[in-house]
Amino acid sequence: AQKVTQAQTEISVVEKEDVTLDCVYETRDTTYYLFWYKQPPSGELVFLIRRNSFDEQNEISGRYSWNFQKSTSSFNFTITASQVVDSAVYFCALSERNYGGSQGNLIFGKGTKLSVKP
């Protein structure tokens, strides 16, 4: 069965610290997608990144970087030089291709609440 585990429920850091959010997933499929979403205090869900199972290259976007390792079924997210505006709940999610090739639904982790203090 598909499952996404975010073991860190809450993390608190001081501004400018680096922080890594962990995500471990389970799937029997060989073709799948992994996602990170951000949910700020205002409540909306903001898409951050999508990775497919055939692309293990790490990705960097400004202060954000993602490390995808199939060997350990992990897709970790690092924020460098954190800022107060990074305070939010971050969700990791998994999507498998269902039979027929169309996209399946997202399986979300429980989320990690990140608090960045000034």
Next chain:
Amino acid sequence: DAGVIQSPRHEVTEMGQEVTLRCKPISGHNSLFWYRQTMMRGLELLIYFNNNVPIDDSGMPEDRFSAKMPNASFSTLKIQPSEPRDSAVYFCASSSSYQETQYFGPGTRLLVL
């Protein structure tokens, strides 16, 4: 370009009343998803449509919940009769098969008294 639009943004109702949540997906997207977020259960899929056809409704809690997508630009999620345990934030998301990324609306915060 407009994102996913949901209405109402907030809804307060009394137990037993009918509630209708509305969603307009991003133009050109052919998949639409309804999710519910609660503290206890997190984010969970209720139902999703592909090309206006329901593909998976296994997450719909019970017969009190129903969803429709009469055309490519509109979907509704109805709860009748509503109960206090239905209080949650309901999100609608859409995606195009090509991009494979779901974009979420702002959510509807429902409180059933």
